[in-house]
Amino acid sequence: MILHELAHGAVAYILGDDTAKENGRLTLNPIKHLDPFMSIILPVMLYIIGAPVFGGARPVPINPGNFKHRERDMALVGAAGPLTNFILAFLFFLIGYATGLFLIHEGDMYMDPNNFWSNLIVSGILVNLGFMIFNLIPIPPLDGSRILYAIAPDGVRNIMLSMEKYGFIIVYALIFIFGSAFSNLMIGARDGVLSFFYWIVGV
Helix, strand or coil, X not given: CHHHHHHHHHHHHHCCCCHHHHCCCCCCXXXXXXXXXXXXXXXXXXXXXXXXXXXXXXXXXXXXXXXXXHHXXXXXXXXXXXXXXXXXXXXXXXXXXXXXXXXXXXXXXEECCCCHHHHHHHHHHHHHXXXXXXXXXXXXXXXXXXXXXXXXXXXXXXXXHHHHHHHHHHHHHHHHHXXXXXXXXXXXXXXXXXXXXXXHHCC
């Protein structure tokens, strides 16, 4: 989550917005990024009940007015976080596959539950994919909405702008009202990405 938020701020800085830097968010210090509910309580609750683990950190402050190409640059900033989680998940996957810390059989990944490193590697894969997929949901203020906004027609953009203040309430409502369907969607998307990883290494 820290690297996810740091990526947002770093890309914004590269594109001309130093708001994150001025607010001390271009740092690996977790205290600057973590949110008590999104970063700790929600992921732990989901882990305990056996649901796909996802969550987030305190959003990095961005001033779109500092960008030369506002919509495009906001999309790039939005994509930076999920892309970081994707890269981390793939790195964990490559390490685990190369070292034999998990096995892949008939499209499933099996780890040794008594091996700390096996658990760590598989958790690194699954948690990063969970964060990536959750943040790509195209509901403001999640990252997927920034990407969609750059390519959406004006009518869709107006709807997204009207949802901005209530986005997280809508997301939480979807999670708790349609928990089973939401969970299945997350698992399906996660398994799709894992299948891509398997294809890359030829299994």
